[in-house]
Amino acid sequence: MPTWWGKKSSKTKDHGATNLLHFNFTKPNTNGPRPKSFDDASSGLPLPRPADQTLAFGSASLSGSSVSSTGSYDDHATQININSSKGQGDMKFSARSKSPGPGSRGPTSPTSPLHPKLHVLSLDSPTGRQEDGRSECHPLPLPPGSPTSPPTSLSNTRANGMTEQTTGSLSKWKKGKLLGRGTFGHVYLGFNSDSGHMCAIKEVRVVSDDQTSKECLKQLNQEIHLLSQLSHPNIVQYYGSDLGEEALSVYLEYVSGGSIHKLLQEYGAFKEPVIQNYTRQIVSGLSYLHGRNTVHRDIKGANILVDPNGEIKLADFGMAKHINASASMLSFKGSPYWMAPEVVMNTNGYSLPVDIWSLGCTILEMATSKPPWSQYEGVAAIFKIGNSKDMPEIPDHLSSEAKNFIQLCLQRDPSARPTAQMLLNHPFIRDQSATKATNVRITNEAFPNMCDGSRTPPALEYSSRRSLTSLDGDYATKPIPVNPRAARSPRDNTRMITSLPVSPCSSPMRQYGPAHKSCLLSPPHPTHAMMGQNTLPSYPMRSNATFTLDPFHETSFYKAHTPGGSPRTRRI
Protein backbone atom coordinates (compact mmCIF):
# COMPACT_ATOMS: atom_id res chain seq x y z
CA MET A 1 0.00 0.00 0.00
CA PRO A 2 1.51 3.29 -0.91
CA THR A 3 2.15 5.30 2.16
CA TRP A 4 0.78 8.47 0.75
CA TRP A 5 -2.78 7.18 0.67
CA GLY A 6 -2.96 7.24 4.37
CA LYS A 7 -1.12 10.46 4.73
CA LYS A 8 -2.84 13.13 6.66
CA SER A 9 -2.63 16.64 5.39
CA SER A 10 0.71 17.84 6.39
CA LYS A 11 0.95 20.60 8.86
CA THR A 12 0.67 23.86 7.16
CA LYS A 13 2.93 26.69 7.81
CA ASP A 14 1.04 29.80 8.43
CA HIS A 15 2.50 31.96 5.79
CA GLY A 16 2.66 35.63 6.19
CA ALA A 17 0.98 37.82 3.75
CA THR A 18 4.06 39.73 2.87
CA ASN A 19 3.96 38.73 -0.74
CA LEU A 20 0.47 39.81 -1.27
CA LEU A 21 1.05 43.38 -2.02
CA HIS A 22 -0.54 45.94 -4.24
CA PHE A 23 -3.87 44.39 -4.79
CA ASN A 24 -6.19 46.07 -7.13
CA PHE A 25 -9.21 44.00 -6.77
CA THR A 26 -12.78 43.84 -7.83
CA LYS A 27 -15.11 40.95 -7.39
CA PRO A 28 -15.08 38.81 -10.45
CA ASN A 29 -18.23 38.10 -12.32
CA THR A 30 -19.05 35.43 -14.79
CA ASN A 31 -18.86 37.10 -18.13
CA GLY A 32 -16.37 38.77 -20.35
CA PRO A 33 -12.80 38.15 -21.28
CA ARG A 34 -10.22 37.23 -18.79
CA PRO A 35 -6.90 38.89 -19.10
CA LYS A 36 -3.86 36.87 -18.32
CA SER A 37 -0.41 37.58 -17.28
CA PHE A 38 2.07 37.64 -20.04
CA ASP A 39 5.16 38.37 -18.16
CA ASP A 40 6.30 34.90 -17.48
CA ALA A 41 9.90 34.42 -18.27
CA SER A 42 9.33 31.28 -20.17
CA SER A 43 6.75 32.46 -22.51
CA GLY A 44 9.35 33.67 -24.88
CA LEU A 45 9.23 30.52 -26.86
CA PRO A 46 9.86 30.15 -30.49
CA LEU A 47 6.85 29.60 -32.58
CA PRO A 48 6.39 25.90 -32.36
CA ARG A 49 7.70 23.38 -34.72
CA PRO A 50 6.25 20.00 -34.05
CA ALA A 51 9.03 17.70 -33.13
CA ASP A 52 8.84 15.62 -36.20
CA GLN A 53 8.01 18.33 -38.57
CA THR A 54 10.73 19.97 -40.43
CA LEU A 55 9.01 22.39 -42.69
CA ALA A 56 5.98 23.17 -40.73
CA PHE A 57 5.51 26.43 -39.07
CA GLY A 58 7.93 28.44 -40.78
CA SER A 59 8.65 29.19 -37.42
CA ALA A 60 12.23 29.34 -37.93
CA SER A 61 11.19 32.39 -39.70
CA LEU A 62 10.04 33.67 -36.43
CA SER A 63 12.09 32.07 -33.83
CA GLY A 64 14.94 34.42 -34.02
CA SER A 65 12.79 37.35 -33.33
CA SER A 66 12.92 39.43 -30.33
CA VAL A 67 9.73 41.10 -29.51
CA SER A 68 9.80 41.77 -25.89
CA SER A 69 11.74 40.99 -22.87
CA THR A 70 8.86 40.71 -20.57
CA GLY A 71 10.16 37.36 -19.68
CA SER A 72 12.40 38.99 -17.21
CA TYR A 73 11.64 39.37 -13.60
CA ASP A 74 12.52 42.56 -11.94
CA ASP A 75 12.37 44.35 -8.70
CA HIS A 76 8.70 44.80 -8.38
CA ALA A 77 6.44 43.60 -5.73
CA THR A 78 3.74 41.17 -6.67
CA GLN A 79 1.08 42.90 -8.63
CA ILE A 80 -2.35 41.55 -9.09
CA ASN A 81 -4.65 43.07 -11.62
CA ILE A 82 -8.12 41.82 -11.70
CA ASN A 83 -10.46 42.23 -14.50
CA SER A 84 -13.96 42.01 -13.35
CA SER A 85 -15.41 41.63 -16.74
CA LYS A 86 -14.99 37.94 -17.11
CA GLY A 87 -16.15 35.19 -15.08
CA GLN A 88 -15.20 32.50 -12.74
CA GLY A 89 -13.25 34.87 -10.68
CA ASP A 90 -10.54 35.10 -13.22
CA MET A 91 -7.97 37.73 -12.76
CA LYS A 92 -4.82 38.87 -14.23
CA PHE A 93 -1.89 38.25 -12.05
CA SER A 94 1.31 39.91 -12.80
CA ALA A 95 3.82 38.71 -10.33
CA ARG A 96 7.36 39.80 -10.37
CA SER A 97 9.82 38.57 -7.94
CA LYS A 98 13.23 39.91 -7.23
CA SER A 99 15.11 37.39 -9.20
CA PRO A 100 14.47 35.33 -12.22
CA GLY A 101 12.91 32.01 -11.50
CA PRO A 102 15.01 28.98 -12.12
CA GLY A 103 14.98 28.36 -15.77
CA SER A 104 14.24 31.94 -16.52
CA ARG A 105 16.17 33.15 -19.44
CA GLY A 106 16.28 36.69 -18.24
CA PRO A 107 15.87 39.83 -20.15
CA THR A 108 18.33 39.04 -22.85
CA SER A 109 17.00 35.68 -23.77
CA PRO A 110 15.37 35.25 -27.13
CA THR A 111 11.73 35.85 -26.86
CA SER A 112 8.64 34.99 -28.76
CA PRO A 113 8.73 35.15 -32.43
CA LEU A 114 5.74 36.96 -33.59
CA HIS A 115 4.07 38.27 -36.60
CA PRO A 116 5.90 39.82 -39.52
CA LYS A 117 3.99 42.94 -38.71
CA LEU A 118 5.79 42.87 -35.46
CA HIS A 119 9.03 43.37 -37.28
CA VAL A 120 10.00 39.77 -37.41
CA LEU A 121 12.21 38.60 -40.20
CA SER A 122 12.02 35.21 -41.73
CA LEU A 123 14.98 32.95 -41.38
CA ASP A 124 13.52 30.49 -43.80
CA SER A 125 13.00 32.79 -46.65
CA PRO A 126 14.23 36.17 -47.61
CA THR A 127 10.77 37.54 -47.53
CA GLY A 128 9.13 35.36 -45.01
CA ARG A 129 6.04 35.62 -47.14
CA GLN A 130 4.18 33.90 -49.82
CA GLU A 131 2.69 35.76 -52.67
CA ASP A 132 -0.56 36.14 -50.93
CA GLY A 133 1.14 37.89 -48.13
CA ARG A 134 0.90 35.00 -45.72
CA SER A 135 3.93 33.80 -43.96
CA GLU A 136 4.94 30.74 -45.84
CA CYS A 137 5.86 27.85 -43.66
CA HIS A 138 3.15 27.29 -41.16
CA PRO A 139 1.64 23.89 -41.14
CA LEU A 140 -1.63 24.13 -42.82
CA PRO A 141 -4.13 22.29 -40.81
CA LEU A 142 -6.12 19.34 -41.84
CA PRO A 143 -7.77 17.10 -39.34
CA PRO A 144 -6.33 13.70 -38.81
CA GLY A 145 -7.25 11.21 -41.43
CA SER A 146 -8.47 13.74 -43.88
CA PRO A 147 -8.87 12.11 -47.25
CA THR A 148 -8.25 15.30 -49.08
CA SER A 149 -4.59 15.95 -48.74
CA PRO A 150 -3.67 17.83 -51.82
CA PRO A 151 -1.03 16.04 -53.82
CA THR A 152 1.12 19.09 -53.81
CA SER A 153 1.16 19.47 -50.11
CA LEU A 154 4.03 18.59 -47.95
CA SER A 155 2.90 16.53 -45.11
CA ASN A 156 4.42 14.92 -42.14
CA THR A 157 2.91 12.02 -40.38
CA ARG A 158 3.14 12.28 -36.69
CA ALA A 159 3.50 9.45 -34.31
CA ASN A 160 -0.22 9.25 -33.79
CA GLY A 161 -0.90 9.02 -37.46
CA MET A 162 -2.03 12.57 -37.72
CA THR A 163 -1.00 14.35 -40.81
CA GLU A 164 -0.19 17.97 -40.73
CA GLN A 165 -0.33 19.76 -43.99
CA THR A 166 2.33 22.27 -44.63
CA THR A 167 1.07 23.85 -47.80
CA GLY A 168 -1.86 23.89 -50.05
CA SER A 169 -4.75 23.13 -47.77
CA LEU A 170 -5.32 26.38 -46.04
CA SER A 171 -8.03 27.43 -48.38
CA LYS A 172 -9.94 24.31 -47.51
CA TRP A 173 -10.80 25.63 -44.09
CA LYS A 174 -13.68 28.00 -43.88
CA LYS A 175 -14.21 30.04 -40.81
CA GLY A 176 -17.63 29.47 -39.37
CA LYS A 177 -19.58 30.62 -36.38
CA LEU A 178 -18.05 32.05 -33.25
CA LEU A 179 -17.60 29.38 -30.62
CA GLY A 180 -16.31 31.53 -27.82
CA ARG A 181 -14.19 34.40 -26.76
CA GLY A 182 -11.06 34.18 -24.73
CA THR A 183 -8.31 36.40 -23.59
CA PHE A 184 -6.49 36.10 -26.84
CA GLY A 185 -9.24 36.63 -29.27
CA HIS A 186 -11.94 34.53 -30.71
CA VAL A 187 -12.50 30.89 -31.32
CA TYR A 188 -14.42 29.93 -34.45
CA LEU A 189 -15.70 26.74 -35.91
CA GLY A 190 -13.67 25.71 -38.93
CA PHE A 191 -15.10 23.59 -41.68
CA ASN A 192 -13.14 21.80 -44.33
CA SER A 193 -15.41 21.74 -47.32
CA ASP A 194 -13.40 19.04 -49.02
CA SER A 195 -13.32 16.55 -46.19
CA GLY A 196 -16.29 17.62 -44.14
CA HIS A 197 -14.14 17.80 -41.07
CA MET A 198 -14.44 20.44 -38.44
CA CYS A 199 -11.95 22.11 -36.22
CA ALA A 200 -11.78 25.02 -33.82
CA ILE A 201 -9.86 28.04 -35.04
CA LYS A 202 -8.41 30.17 -32.33
CA GLU A 203 -7.65 33.51 -33.83
CA VAL A 204 -5.72 36.46 -32.56
CA ARG A 205 -5.76 39.65 -34.51
CA VAL A 206 -2.39 41.16 -35.04
CA VAL A 207 -1.79 44.81 -34.56
CA SER A 208 1.84 45.61 -34.91
CA ASP A 209 2.22 48.41 -32.43
CA ASP A 210 -0.14 47.18 -29.86
CA GLN A 211 1.46 45.80 -26.72
CA THR A 212 -1.58 43.77 -25.81
CA SER A 213 -1.56 42.19 -29.22
CA LYS A 214 2.09 41.31 -28.86
CA GLU A 215 1.47 39.77 -25.52
CA CYS A 216 -1.52 37.85 -26.72
CA LEU A 217 0.53 36.48 -29.56
CA LYS A 218 3.31 35.61 -27.25
CA GLN A 219 1.04 33.65 -25.01
CA LEU A 220 -0.71 31.99 -27.90
CA ASN A 221 2.68 31.14 -29.24
CA GLN A 222 3.50 29.45 -25.99
CA GLU A 223 0.27 27.53 -26.19
CA ILE A 224 1.10 26.43 -29.73
CA HIS A 225 4.54 25.37 -28.75
CA LEU A 226 3.29 23.15 -25.98
CA LEU A 227 0.25 21.78 -27.73
CA SER A 228 2.20 20.88 -30.83
CA GLN A 229 4.14 18.37 -28.79
CA LEU A 230 1.18 16.74 -27.12
CA SER A 231 -0.98 13.91 -28.25
CA HIS A 232 -3.36 12.37 -25.78
CA PRO A 233 -7.06 11.55 -25.92
CA ASN A 234 -7.75 13.85 -23.01
CA ILE A 235 -5.89 16.82 -24.36
CA VAL A 236 -7.27 18.94 -27.14
CA GLN A 237 -5.34 18.04 -30.26
CA TYR A 238 -3.34 20.65 -32.06
CA TYR A 239 -3.59 20.51 -35.86
CA GLY A 240 -1.53 23.43 -37.01
CA SER A 241 -1.34 27.16 -37.22
CA ASP A 242 -1.21 29.88 -39.73
CA LEU A 243 0.22 33.32 -39.45
CA GLY A 244 -1.52 35.62 -41.84
CA GLU A 245 -1.45 39.33 -42.43
CA GLU A 246 -4.19 40.04 -40.00
CA ALA A 247 -4.20 37.22 -37.55
CA LEU A 248 -2.52 34.23 -36.08
CA SER A 249 -4.85 31.26 -36.32
CA VAL A 250 -4.42 28.10 -34.36
CA TYR A 251 -6.28 25.03 -35.54
CA LEU A 252 -7.44 22.68 -32.85
CA GLU A 253 -9.57 19.65 -32.42
CA TYR A 254 -13.15 20.78 -32.22
CA VAL A 255 -14.82 19.79 -28.98
CA SER A 256 -18.45 20.54 -29.45
CA GLY A 257 -19.86 19.96 -25.99
CA GLY A 258 -18.43 23.10 -24.45
CA SER A 259 -16.64 23.41 -21.18
CA ILE A 260 -17.42 21.83 -17.85
CA HIS A 261 -18.07 25.34 -16.61
CA LYS A 262 -20.68 25.86 -19.28
CA LEU A 263 -22.31 22.51 -18.57
CA LEU A 264 -22.45 23.36 -14.88
CA GLN A 265 -24.06 26.68 -15.67
CA GLU A 266 -26.62 25.07 -17.89
CA TYR A 267 -27.38 21.86 -16.06
CA GLY A 268 -26.23 22.38 -12.52
CA ALA A 269 -23.91 20.28 -10.41
CA PHE A 270 -22.91 16.87 -11.70
CA LYS A 271 -23.83 13.59 -10.12
CA GLU A 272 -21.00 11.61 -8.62
CA PRO A 273 -20.62 9.03 -11.42
CA VAL A 274 -20.15 11.86 -13.88
CA ILE A 275 -17.66 13.56 -11.58
CA GLN A 276 -15.86 10.26 -11.27
CA ASN A 277 -15.78 9.73 -14.99
CA TYR A 278 -14.62 13.23 -15.81
CA THR A 279 -12.09 13.24 -12.99
CA ARG A 280 -10.50 10.06 -14.20
CA GLN A 281 -10.06 11.53 -17.64
CA ILE A 282 -8.72 14.81 -16.31
CA VAL A 283 -6.24 12.90 -14.20
CA SER A 284 -5.29 10.80 -17.19
CA GLY A 285 -4.57 13.96 -19.19
CA LEU A 286 -2.67 15.47 -16.30
CA SER A 287 -0.67 12.33 -15.81
CA TYR A 288 0.42 12.50 -19.44
CA LEU A 289 1.18 16.19 -19.17
CA HIS A 290 3.10 15.89 -15.94
CA GLY A 291 4.96 12.94 -17.36
CA ARG A 292 6.34 15.45 -19.81
CA ASN A 293 7.19 17.82 -17.00
CA THR A 294 4.59 20.23 -18.13
CA VAL A 295 2.33 22.02 -15.74
CA HIS A 296 -0.98 23.33 -17.03
CA ARG A 297 -1.40 26.01 -14.37
CA ASP A 298 -4.99 26.82 -15.15
CA ILE A 299 -6.98 23.69 -14.51
CA LYS A 300 -10.59 24.63 -13.94
CA GLY A 301 -13.98 23.85 -15.38
CA ALA A 302 -13.80 26.59 -17.97
CA ASN A 303 -10.65 25.12 -19.46
CA ILE A 304 -11.86 21.57 -19.66
CA LEU A 305 -13.93 20.74 -22.69
CA VAL A 306 -16.31 17.85 -23.07
CA ASP A 307 -17.22 16.18 -26.32
CA PRO A 308 -20.66 14.75 -26.97
CA ASN A 309 -19.52 11.33 -25.83
CA GLY A 310 -18.39 12.66 -22.52
CA GLU A 311 -14.75 12.57 -23.45
CA ILE A 312 -12.75 15.16 -21.61
CA LYS A 313 -10.21 17.39 -23.30
CA LEU A 314 -7.91 19.63 -21.36
CA ALA A 315 -7.69 22.91 -23.20
CA ASP A 316 -6.28 26.39 -22.93
CA PHE A 317 -2.59 25.80 -22.60
CA GLY A 318 -1.81 29.49 -22.66
CA MET A 319 -0.45 29.27 -19.17
CA ALA A 320 1.09 25.87 -19.40
CA LYS A 321 4.78 25.61 -18.97
CA HIS A 322 7.48 23.09 -19.33
CA ILE A 323 9.51 22.72 -16.20
CA ASN A 324 13.06 21.52 -16.33
CA ALA A 325 14.43 19.25 -13.72
CA SER A 326 15.37 21.71 -11.06
CA ALA A 327 13.12 24.54 -11.96
CA SER A 328 10.04 25.73 -10.33
CA MET A 329 8.18 28.87 -11.12
CA LEU A 330 7.70 32.10 -9.39
CA SER A 331 5.23 33.76 -11.65
CA PHE A 332 1.71 34.24 -10.57
CA LYS A 333 -0.62 32.66 -13.03
CA GLY A 334 -3.93 30.96 -12.87
CA SER A 335 -7.42 31.60 -11.70
CA PRO A 336 -7.48 32.53 -8.05
CA TYR A 337 -10.26 30.29 -6.83
CA TRP A 338 -8.51 27.26 -8.26
CA MET A 339 -5.07 28.46 -7.27
CA ALA A 340 -2.81 26.48 -4.98
CA PRO A 341 -1.55 28.08 -1.76
CA GLU A 342 2.04 28.00 -2.96
CA VAL A 343 1.02 29.97 -6.03
CA VAL A 344 -0.85 32.52 -4.01
CA MET A 345 2.04 32.90 -1.61
CA ASN A 346 4.50 32.93 -4.44
CA THR A 347 7.37 32.30 -2.12
CA ASN A 348 9.38 29.26 -3.03
CA GLY A 349 8.16 28.68 -6.49
CA TYR A 350 5.83 25.93 -7.49
CA SER A 351 5.57 23.03 -9.81
CA LEU A 352 3.37 20.17 -10.98
CA PRO A 353 1.39 19.81 -7.73
CA VAL A 354 -0.38 23.10 -8.44
CA ASP A 355 -2.43 21.24 -11.02
CA ILE A 356 -3.38 18.64 -8.42
CA TRP A 357 -4.67 21.34 -6.11
CA SER A 358 -6.63 22.87 -8.98
CA LEU A 359 -7.96 19.42 -9.80
CA GLY A 360 -9.34 19.19 -6.25
CA CYS A 361 -10.96 22.59 -6.74
CA THR A 362 -12.38 21.48 -10.08
CA ILE A 363 -13.94 18.39 -8.52
CA LEU A 364 -15.58 20.64 -5.96
CA GLU A 365 -16.68 22.87 -8.81
CA MET A 366 -18.27 19.86 -10.54
CA ALA A 367 -19.96 18.79 -7.32
CA THR A 368 -21.36 22.19 -6.40
CA SER A 369 -21.16 24.17 -9.65
CA LYS A 370 -19.02 26.72 -7.85
CA PRO A 371 -15.33 26.78 -7.13
CA PRO A 372 -14.20 26.54 -3.52
CA TRP A 373 -14.07 29.78 -1.61
CA SER A 374 -16.54 31.33 -4.00
CA GLN A 375 -18.43 32.73 -1.05
CA TYR A 376 -15.49 35.08 -0.53
CA GLU A 377 -14.62 38.15 -2.49
CA GLY A 378 -11.43 37.82 -4.49
CA VAL A 379 -8.93 39.18 -1.97
CA ALA A 380 -10.55 37.33 0.88
CA ALA A 381 -10.47 34.16 -1.16
CA ILE A 382 -6.81 34.62 -1.87
CA PHE A 383 -6.04 35.14 1.78
CA LYS A 384 -8.13 32.13 2.60
CA ILE A 385 -6.15 30.02 0.20
CA GLY A 386 -2.80 31.44 1.09
CA ASN A 387 -2.97 32.19 4.76
CA SER A 388 -5.52 30.08 6.48
CA LYS A 389 -5.40 26.43 7.34
CA ASP A 390 -8.99 26.02 6.32
CA MET A 391 -10.01 23.41 3.86
CA PRO A 392 -12.70 24.23 1.39
CA GLU A 393 -15.99 22.73 2.31
CA ILE A 394 -16.54 19.30 0.83
CA PRO A 395 -20.17 18.47 0.20
CA ASP A 396 -21.59 15.84 2.46
CA HIS A 397 -23.38 14.00 -0.27
CA LEU A 398 -20.14 12.86 -1.85
CA SER A 399 -18.93 9.35 -1.18
CA SER A 400 -16.05 8.79 1.20
CA GLU A 401 -13.85 7.89 -1.77
CA ALA A 402 -14.62 11.19 -3.41
CA LYS A 403 -14.03 13.09 -0.19
CA ASN A 404 -10.75 11.34 0.35
CA PHE A 405 -9.66 12.06 -3.19
CA ILE A 406 -10.44 15.74 -2.82
CA GLN A 407 -8.71 15.94 0.54
CA LEU A 408 -5.59 14.42 -0.93
CA CYS A 409 -5.57 16.94 -3.74
CA LEU A 410 -6.14 19.86 -1.41
CA GLN A 411 -3.24 19.28 0.92
CA ARG A 412 -1.54 22.55 1.55
CA ASP A 413 1.88 21.08 1.43
CA PRO A 414 2.45 20.48 -2.28
CA SER A 415 4.85 17.65 -1.61
CA ALA A 416 2.12 15.80 0.28
CA ARG A 417 -0.21 15.83 -2.70
CA PRO A 418 -0.26 12.66 -4.73
CA THR A 419 0.93 12.81 -8.28
CA ALA A 420 -1.52 12.40 -11.13
CA GLN A 421 -0.09 8.97 -11.79
CA MET A 422 -0.76 7.96 -8.19
CA LEU A 423 -4.25 9.33 -8.34
CA LEU A 424 -5.10 7.04 -11.22
CA ASN A 425 -4.96 4.27 -8.63
CA HIS A 426 -7.24 5.94 -6.18
CA PRO A 427 -10.44 3.99 -5.58
CA PHE A 428 -12.54 7.00 -6.48
CA ILE A 429 -11.51 6.71 -10.10
CA ARG A 430 -9.74 3.40 -10.23
CA ASP A 431 -12.91 1.51 -9.55
CA GLN A 432 -14.31 2.55 -12.86
CA SER A 433 -12.10 -0.18 -14.20
CA ALA A 434 -14.00 -2.55 -11.98
CA THR A 435 -17.29 -1.38 -13.35
CA LYS A 436 -15.95 -1.64 -16.84
CA ALA A 437 -14.69 -5.13 -16.27
CA THR A 438 -18.00 -6.17 -14.85
CA ASN A 439 -19.81 -4.66 -17.76
CA VAL A 440 -17.52 -6.34 -20.21
CA ARG A 441 -18.48 -9.64 -18.64
CA ILE A 442 -22.13 -8.75 -18.80
CA THR A 443 -21.71 -7.76 -22.41
CA ASN A 444 -19.99 -10.99 -23.21
CA GLU A 445 -22.88 -12.89 -21.79
CA ALA A 446 -25.40 -10.81 -23.66
CA PHE A 447 -23.48 -10.63 -26.92
CA PRO A 448 -21.22 -13.64 -27.12
CA ASN A 449 -20.07 -12.82 -30.62
CA MET A 450 -18.17 -9.79 -31.63
CA CYS A 451 -18.92 -7.76 -34.72
CA ASP A 452 -16.54 -9.81 -36.79
CA GLY A 453 -18.10 -13.04 -35.62
CA SER A 454 -15.33 -13.96 -33.27
CA ARG A 455 -15.97 -14.60 -29.64
CA THR A 456 -15.86 -11.63 -27.36
CA PRO A 457 -12.85 -11.64 -25.15
CA PRO A 458 -13.54 -12.81 -21.67
CA ALA A 459 -14.11 -10.24 -19.07
CA LEU A 460 -11.28 -8.94 -17.10
CA GLU A 461 -11.89 -10.49 -13.76
CA TYR A 462 -12.03 -7.88 -11.16
CA SER A 463 -11.35 -9.57 -7.96
CA SER A 464 -8.72 -7.61 -6.23
CA ARG A 465 -9.94 -5.54 -3.41
CA ARG A 466 -7.36 -3.80 -1.42
CA SER A 467 -7.57 -2.30 1.94
CA LEU A 468 -6.68 1.26 1.99
CA THR A 469 -6.17 3.72 4.69
CA SER A 470 -7.61 7.03 3.88
CA LEU A 471 -7.48 10.26 5.72
CA ASP A 472 -10.38 9.10 7.79
CA GLY A 473 -9.16 5.57 7.77
CA ASP A 474 -12.27 4.02 6.37
CA TYR A 475 -10.67 2.25 3.44
CA ALA A 476 -8.99 -0.08 5.83
CA THR A 477 -12.24 -1.57 6.91
CA LYS A 478 -14.84 -0.70 4.38
CA PRO A 479 -15.09 -2.85 1.30
CA ILE A 480 -15.23 -0.91 -1.87
CA PRO A 481 -18.85 -0.96 -2.88
CA VAL A 482 -19.80 -2.92 -5.92
CA ASN A 483 -21.87 -1.02 -8.35
CA PRO A 484 -25.40 -2.29 -7.83
CA ARG A 485 -26.03 -2.11 -11.56
CA ALA A 486 -23.42 -4.70 -12.09
CA ALA A 487 -25.47 -7.12 -10.05
CA ARG A 488 -28.54 -6.94 -12.22
CA SER A 489 -29.91 -10.04 -13.76
CA PRO A 490 -28.63 -10.80 -17.24
CA ARG A 491 -32.02 -9.93 -18.59
CA ASP A 492 -32.01 -6.52 -16.98
CA ASN A 493 -28.52 -6.06 -18.12
CA THR A 494 -29.41 -6.85 -21.65
CA ARG A 495 -32.08 -4.25 -21.55
CA MET A 496 -29.72 -1.78 -20.05
CA ILE A 497 -27.10 -2.44 -22.65
CA THR A 498 -29.32 -2.34 -25.66
CA SER A 499 -31.06 0.81 -24.55
CA LEU A 500 -27.83 2.70 -24.33
CA PRO A 501 -26.73 4.65 -27.33
CA VAL A 502 -23.77 3.24 -29.15
CA SER A 503 -21.00 5.65 -28.57
CA PRO A 504 -17.33 5.50 -29.29
CA CYS A 505 -15.47 5.76 -26.14
CA SER A 506 -16.53 7.82 -23.29
CA SER A 507 -20.06 8.79 -22.87
CA PRO A 508 -21.04 10.53 -19.68
CA MET A 509 -22.33 7.08 -18.87
CA ARG A 510 -18.79 5.95 -19.07
CA GLN A 511 -19.18 3.65 -16.16
CA TYR A 512 -21.30 1.56 -18.47
CA GLY A 513 -18.86 2.08 -21.27
CA PRO A 514 -17.67 -1.34 -22.20
CA ALA A 515 -21.19 -2.62 -22.14
CA HIS A 516 -21.94 -0.84 -25.33
CA LYS A 517 -18.59 -0.84 -26.99
CA SER A 518 -17.49 -4.37 -26.64
CA CYS A 519 -16.37 -4.38 -30.23
CA LEU A 520 -13.72 -1.89 -29.39
CA LEU A 521 -11.91 -4.08 -26.96
CA SER A 522 -8.41 -4.61 -28.06
CA PRO A 523 -5.30 -6.18 -26.67
CA PRO A 524 -3.01 -4.06 -24.59
CA HIS A 525 -1.26 -1.37 -26.45
CA PRO A 526 2.50 -1.53 -26.85
CA THR A 527 2.81 1.76 -25.04
CA HIS A 528 1.77 -0.07 -21.95
CA ALA A 529 5.29 -1.21 -21.49
CA MET A 530 6.48 2.29 -22.05
CA MET A 531 4.41 3.56 -19.23
CA GLY A 532 6.79 2.08 -16.77
CA GLN A 533 4.56 -0.83 -16.01
CA ASN A 534 6.47 -3.51 -17.81
CA THR A 535 7.57 -4.95 -14.56
CA LEU A 536 4.04 -5.61 -13.46
CA PRO A 537 2.66 -9.09 -13.46
CA SER A 538 0.89 -10.21 -16.58
CA TYR A 539 -2.35 -12.09 -16.41
CA PRO A 540 -3.18 -14.22 -19.39
CA MET A 541 -6.62 -13.81 -20.82
CA ARG A 542 -8.60 -16.57 -22.38
CA SER A 543 -8.53 -14.83 -25.72
CA ASN A 544 -4.79 -15.33 -25.94
CA ALA A 545 -4.30 -11.67 -25.40
CA THR A 546 -2.15 -10.98 -22.42
CA PHE A 547 -3.38 -8.23 -20.27
CA THR A 548 -0.89 -6.70 -18.00
CA LEU A 549 -2.69 -6.04 -14.84
CA ASP A 550 -1.38 -4.79 -11.64
CA PRO A 551 -3.80 -5.76 -8.93
CA PHE A 552 -2.80 -2.52 -7.42
CA HIS A 553 -3.14 -0.60 -10.60
CA GLU A 554 -6.12 -1.75 -12.51
CA THR A 555 -5.75 0.12 -15.70
CA SER A 556 -6.30 -1.30 -19.07
CA PHE A 557 -5.88 -0.17 -22.59
CA TYR A 558 -8.43 0.04 -25.26
CA LYS A 559 -8.07 1.39 -28.67
CA ALA A 560 -10.48 4.06 -29.50
CA HIS A 561 -11.13 5.56 -32.82
CA THR A 562 -11.37 9.24 -33.21
CA PRO A 563 -13.88 10.08 -35.87
CA GLY A 564 -11.97 10.98 -38.96
CA GLY A 565 -8.74 10.04 -37.38
CA SER A 566 -6.47 7.18 -36.80
CA PRO A 567 -6.87 4.95 -33.82
CA ARG A 568 -5.50 6.35 -30.71
CA THR A 569 -4.54 4.59 -27.62
CA ARG A 570 -6.78 5.29 -24.80
CA ARG A 571 -5.90 4.57 -21.28
CA ILE A 572 -8.83 3.70 -19.16
Ligand SMILES: Nc1ncnc2c1ncn2[C@@H]1O[C@H](COP(=O)(O)OP(=O)(O)OP(=O)(O)O)[C@@H](O)[C@H]1O
Ligand atom coordinates in the same frame (compact mmCIF):
# COMPACT_ATOMS: atom_id res chain seq x y z
N1 LIG B 1 -11.13 23.23 -29.23
C1 LIG B 1 -12.28 23.86 -29.00
N2 LIG B 1 -13.44 23.34 -29.42
C2 LIG B 1 -14.60 23.99 -29.20
N3 LIG B 1 -14.70 25.16 -28.56
C3 LIG B 1 -13.57 25.73 -28.12
C4 LIG B 1 -12.31 25.12 -28.32
N4 LIG B 1 -11.36 25.90 -27.76
C5 LIG B 1 -12.01 26.95 -27.26
N5 LIG B 1 -13.34 26.86 -27.46
C6 LIG B 1 -14.36 27.83 -27.05
O1 LIG B 1 -13.81 29.13 -27.06
C7 LIG B 1 -13.82 29.69 -25.75
C8 LIG B 1 -12.55 30.48 -25.52
O2 LIG B 1 -11.44 29.64 -25.76
P1 LIG B 1 -10.17 29.63 -24.84
O3 LIG B 1 -10.65 29.55 -23.45
O4 LIG B 1 -9.23 28.59 -25.24
O5 LIG B 1 -9.55 31.00 -25.17
P2 LIG B 1 -8.59 31.74 -24.25
O6 LIG B 1 -8.26 33.03 -24.84
O7 LIG B 1 -7.44 30.86 -23.96
O8 LIG B 1 -9.53 31.87 -23.00
P3 LIG B 1 -9.18 32.14 -21.51
O9 LIG B 1 -9.46 33.56 -21.36
O10 LIG B 1 -10.10 31.27 -20.73
O11 LIG B 1 -7.77 31.77 -21.30
C9 LIG B 1 -13.99 28.52 -24.83
O12 LIG B 1 -14.66 28.90 -23.66
C10 LIG B 1 -14.79 27.54 -25.63
O13 LIG B 1 -16.16 27.84 -25.53
